[in-house]
Amino acid sequence: MSAVREDATRSTGRRPGSLFLRWARRSVRQSVRLSARALLLASLAALALPAVGQTPHESPDEAPLTEQAGSHPEADHPSWMQTWQALRACRRMLGGGLLEVPDDRADRFLGKVREDTAHCRGGRRALAFLALDTPWVDWQSYWATGDGASRNARYDEGWIRSLVGGLSERIHANPNARGIDGALLDLEFARVELIKFNLFDNLTYAEYVRGRDGAPGPTLRRWDALRLPPEHPQYEAVGGDGEQRCRGELIRHRTLTGICNDIDNPRMGATRTPFARNVAFTETFPDQGHTELTRNRHGERLDLMTPDPQRISRELFTRPQSRPELCNQGRGLPGHDPAAHCDYQAAPFFNVLAAYWIQFMTHDWFSHLDEGENDRRRLLPAGCDDPALGCRPEDRFQPSLVAEDSPPASFDHAGERYLERAHRTFDNTVTAWWDASQIYGYDERSRRRVMRDPEDPAKLRLEPLADGADGYLPLFGPSCETASEGSDCDPIHPVWSGQEAAAFPDNWTLGIAFYHTVFSREHNAFVDAFRERAAATPEADSGLRDPAAPERVIRYAEVSDDELFEAARLVVAAMIAKIHTIEWTPQLLYNEPLYRGMNSNWNGLLAEHPLMDGVMNRVVARLRDSDDDRHANAWYSVLAAGPGIFGMGSERYAGHTVFSPLHPGRRDLWSLADPEHVNGGTNHFGSPFNFPEEFITVYRLHPLVPDLLELRRLDAPDRIAHKVPAVEGFRAGASDLLRDHGVADWALSLGRQRLGLLTLGNHGQFLQNLPMPHLEGSGRLDIAALDIIRDRERGVPRFNEFRRQYGLRQLTGFDDFIDPRLPADHPERRRQAELVERMREIYGQHECDADKIISHAYRDAEGNYPNDCLGHPDGSLVDNIEDVDAVVGWLAEPVRPHGFAISETQFVVFILNASRRLFSDRFFTSSFRPEFYTQLGHEWVLNNGPDGVVMEAGTPNGHRQPVSPMKRVLQRSVPGLAEELEPVINVFDPWARDRGDYYSLEWTPRPGAESDDAFAD
C-alpha cells in the first residue's frame, strides 16, 4: 500500500498540506535532492505505475481489463454531465490539500471521507453510500474496488480513454484508477495512524511515551527489557552485563527460541515474551472497572461469565440446520455416506485449504498454552443451564495462564498519567517470528519432537512412499507421561499420541497434518536441489558465509548438514510468508486495491522501476534513521511501499546520491561484518515486536471450518465420494485420514470445497461439541463459547471501544448490524434483524445518562467525546451496544468491502500487524541474503522454486503474474496434482470455480468442471 492521502476531511486549523511539505523539505534536505512536491508525486506515481509483480526478477504487468472482456452489465454508466461533475469534485478534493496525521487519537480519520472525495473516486454510487451514514469505511464504494459491476463502464468502453489516451492511465485521470488509488490512499493513511496510535508494548511502554536521552520513544531501537537475563544460557555470548549484541553462531540462522533475530535486542520475539497490546492499557479488562470511563461504559453489567458465553454461542453462533438428521451434530452419516448434509454459509471465493492454512499460521505465530494446557490446577464451569438451548452446565475449562497480574505501575508524562503495562499480561509460548516454528520448534522440548532423516540429517524425516518419494511424517508413540518406565515414549501430552510428530502438536487437524506434510516435503525438496547443485559444482561458492570469518567463501562441498538444515528452514519460512502475503491474503481480501497493497508489501510498487525504486530506497533509509518520530515512523511505512518491505536494506551502495543504486558500475557493499548491514533493514516503530492480544481475538476464525469435508478422488474429481466429519480429523484421527486417502485427494477435496463465511450463525456444530476428555465434566467443550471466555480473561475491550481504539467509527445501537442497503424483505436482511433481536435479549438495554463520558478515543464533529447515550436522547432506553464481545461484533458486521472474507474491524488489526511482522524481521529485510539463505535459497524464495520464474498464462484480473508460490509448492510436493492444478491461479480460490474477468464472486463452474457436484444446486 502506498502513498499519502490528498484529502482533508476536517479542518485542523493549519494550512492544508503544510505538515507533509515541512516534513518532506526537511527529510530530503541533506542528500535527497528532491522537492517535497516531487516526493509527493513520487509516491503517487508509485500508484500510477503498472501493477506490481511478484518478484524483482520478472516483468509482470497490467493489461487493460477491456482488452480481455466487455464491461459488466451492471457497471456504472455515468452520463457526460455526471462524469464532468465527478471531475470537478476531484479538483475540489485536490484543492482541499493533504490530510494531516492528527496529534490526538480521538481525531482520527475513521475511514470516512468528504463528499468531494467520495464523488471523485466513486461517482454517484459512492455518494449514495456516504448518504447512508453507516459506521463502515467509505473506500469500498469507490470505482473498481469490487467486481466488474463496480467499474466505470464509460472508461472501460473506451470513450474517456480515447479522449485522453494512455496519459489517463499514468496521471490517474481515469475513474477506475481514481477509485483503486483512492482506496489505497485511505488504507495507507489508516496504517500511518495505526502505527502512531496503536502500539502498546507491555515491557517498554514507559520509554515509548517518555523517550530516552532526548530521543523520542517512537525512534528508539534498543531496549533494556529485551536483554537476555543472567540465567539465560546465551547471556555471556551476547555480552553479559555489558552492551548486548548477538554475534557469531547466534546470528547465522533462525534460533530455536527466536532470540537474536534483532541482534541488538536478543530477547525480542523469543519464546515466552509477553504478548503486546494494540489498545490503551487503561481500556483493557473493561469488566474490572478500573477507570471511570470503563465504569461509565459498562456499568455493573459485565463479568467473566456475564452475559453467558455458552448462551451467546448457542443463540448467536449456531449453524441452523434444515435437515438435522443428516448433519447429526456434525457427525454425518455412517460410512462417510455422501448423503450426509450440514448446512453452512459458504464463501464462494475461498476454499477449505485457506481455512486450515490460517490455523497452520496461527500455530507458528502465537500460543497461550503450555504443552496444550492452560492452568491445570483449576477447572471452572463453562456451560449455561437452559436445556432448551442445548446448554451443558457440566462443561469445564482451564483458566488462562497468566504471566503477571500484580497491579501495574504508573508514571506521569506531560501532565498525564499512564500505566506501564496492562493489568494482566500473558506470555506467547512460541516465538512471535514468522519462522515456521510450528515445524521446527520453539524450545528444547518441542525441538525433541522434530525428527531428522537418519540417512540425510539435513532433511526432515518422512516415511517413503511406495515409489520412494517423500511420504508422511512419523507418528508419535505413547506419551512419556503415561508410558511404563523404560519403554519408548515421546515428550508429548497424552492426547497427542498417534498423530504426526511435529514441534507444535496442539489442536492437530487434518489440514494441519496436510500442511506439515507438504512443507516438510518442501524442506526436503530444497535439500535435494542443493545437494544436486553441490554434486555438480562442489567447488563453487554456495553463497553461505560464517560470521566468524565473513570473507571466507564457503564452497558447496563444505556446507554441513546442520548448515543446510537451517538454510532450508529459512527458505521454508520465507516461502510460507510469501504465500501468505501475496497469495492467501489477496484471496481473503479479494479485490484490486488489496491485490496491489499486498504485493507492494512484498515486492514494492516500484519493482519494475529502478529509478523510482532507488530514490525511494534512499528516502526510506534516511527516514528510518531520523530521530524525528513523525518522520521515522509515519512516512517510513508509507514510502516503504515503493521499494517493498521484503528485502528492505538487503543491498547497500556507496555514495550519497539517490542515483547511486542506478550507477552502471555499482557494487553491492552489504557486509556480514557490519552489524548495521545485518540488522539495518528492520523497523519496530519504537515498540518491540510481538503480537497483541487483540490480534489473537480477530484470528478466532472457527466458523471457517465446515462440519463435513467433501472427499473427492483424483480419478473422478467432480464427484463428492464421501462426506467426512471434520471432527474425525482431530488429533490422531487427522493422521489416519491423511494416510487413508492421501495428500493428493485431500488437496483436491479441500481445494474444491468452499469454507465457512465469518458471520453469526455459522459456527460448526462439531466445534460446539468438541471432545475434550481430559477436562472431565461433560468431556466436551464449546469452542465458540471458549473464544468469548478467553477474550474476556485477557481483557480485550468490547467491540465498540475496540473499534474506537483502532480508529474506526463507533456503532450507536444493535440496528447498526443491519445492512441498510438491503430491501426490507430481503432474506439476509430478515436474518440480520432476527439476530439483532437476539442480541438485544442477550446483552440488554439500559436508561442512558448523557453526563457519563464513555471514551477518550473518539470525538464527534463538535469535538465532544461520546457519552452513554451515543447520540440518543438523555434518559432514553438504549442498547447495551458497548457490552458486545469483540468476536460477536466483528462476526455481526453486515457491510464489508467486496471480496472480504473478514470484517473491516478484523482487517484494521491486520493492516497494522501484518506489515509489522515483516518490518521487524531481519530475515525478511536486511538479512534476506545468500550469506544466510545460500545462493540457491535466495533464488528459491524470489522465483518460487529452483528453476526460475514460471509465468501464468493469460492475465488473471488484468495482471500478468508468475505461477503462484503455493501452486509451485504443491506441484513439487504432490506431483499427482499436476492436471488438477493446471487451471488454478490462486490455490486458495475454489479450484473448480470460474474466476470471471474481474474479481467475480460468482459460484459457477470453470470450463471443464460443469459436472462438479458442488454446483448441482
Ligand code: HEM
Ligand atoms: C477443526 C478445526 C479446529 C479445531 C478442532 C480447533 C480447536 C481449538 C481449540 C481446542 C482451541 C483451544 C482453546 C483454549 O483452550 O484456549 C483453539 C484455539 C484457537 N483456535 Fe482453533 N480449532 C480449529 C480450527 C481453527 C482455525 C481454522 C483457526 C483459524 C485461525 C483457529 C484459530 C484459533 C485461535 C486463534 C485460537 C486461540 C489460540 C490462543 O489463545 O493462543 N482454529 N482452537
